[in-house]
Amino acid sequence: INLSLSGLTTSQASFFTQAQSFWESVLIGYKPGINIPGITINAAGAAIDGVGGTLGQAGPAFVTNQGGFTLTTEGNMTFDSADLANLETNGSLEDVILHEMAHVLGFGTLWTANSVYVNGSGQYTGTNGLAMWQTEFNQPGATFVPVELGGSAGTANGHWDENNGGAGLTGVTDGSGNDMRNELMTGWLNTPAFISNTTKMSFMDIGYDVAIVPLPAAMWLFASGSGVFFGIAFRRSQSPG
Secondary structure (H helix, E strand, O other), X not given: OEEEEEOOOHHHHHHHHHHHHHHHHHEEEEOOOOOOOOOEEEEEEEOXXXXXXXXXXXXXXXXXXXOOEEEEEEEEEEEEHHHHHHHHHHOOHHHHHHHHHHHHOOOOOOOHHHOOEOOOXXXXXXXXXXXXXXXXXXXXXXXXXXXXXXXOOOOOOOOEOOOHHHOOOOOOEOOOOOEHHHEOOEOEEOOOOEEEHHHHHHOHHHOEEEOXXXXXXXXXXXXXXXOOOOOOOEEEEEOOO
């Protein structure tokens, strides 16, 4: 991952390099037949909608088709400058950056292009992510991982499902009792956040090699060829409570 940062303080920029290191430790390569020397991520602080509301938005800017997969070669991340200082102060900035960086890498944004999700269905069917969902969250016999259909256009169809608006526990928990409400890749920010192996393995469904071990089953985060332009961008919003 090659970062290009603007509109950020030195301390804010440090969270981006930490997120870069984390995803590089999880996504350790690509499937056979794929040769991408690096992914450029352009990240900036800019005005979006004022304090609260949308915290950040991100997605691929250019992709390549290799080895039967559609993969990011360059992407953009924008964080609301009105929220950055508060997110840094309350300890949530790393969480939001990790979340948006995952969208640049293809989570939610390249599902349809890789035939693991049908837009509007609410059903993620990627083989590796689904198998992990069945075991990690005690969902034997499940035929899909539930995908969020609520929220704005930047929330629906690109995140794991939780209660609309992020309010209240879902009752779906992993073996350690972590509720999906707090999973990193749901559509609303609830802290402290954790990243599930279901999220990690979903990247294997879209062309990456993934390192699960020795990373723990659910990690609590410190914080709560050819180019095609993608006009879609997924957003993480603040939970109302």
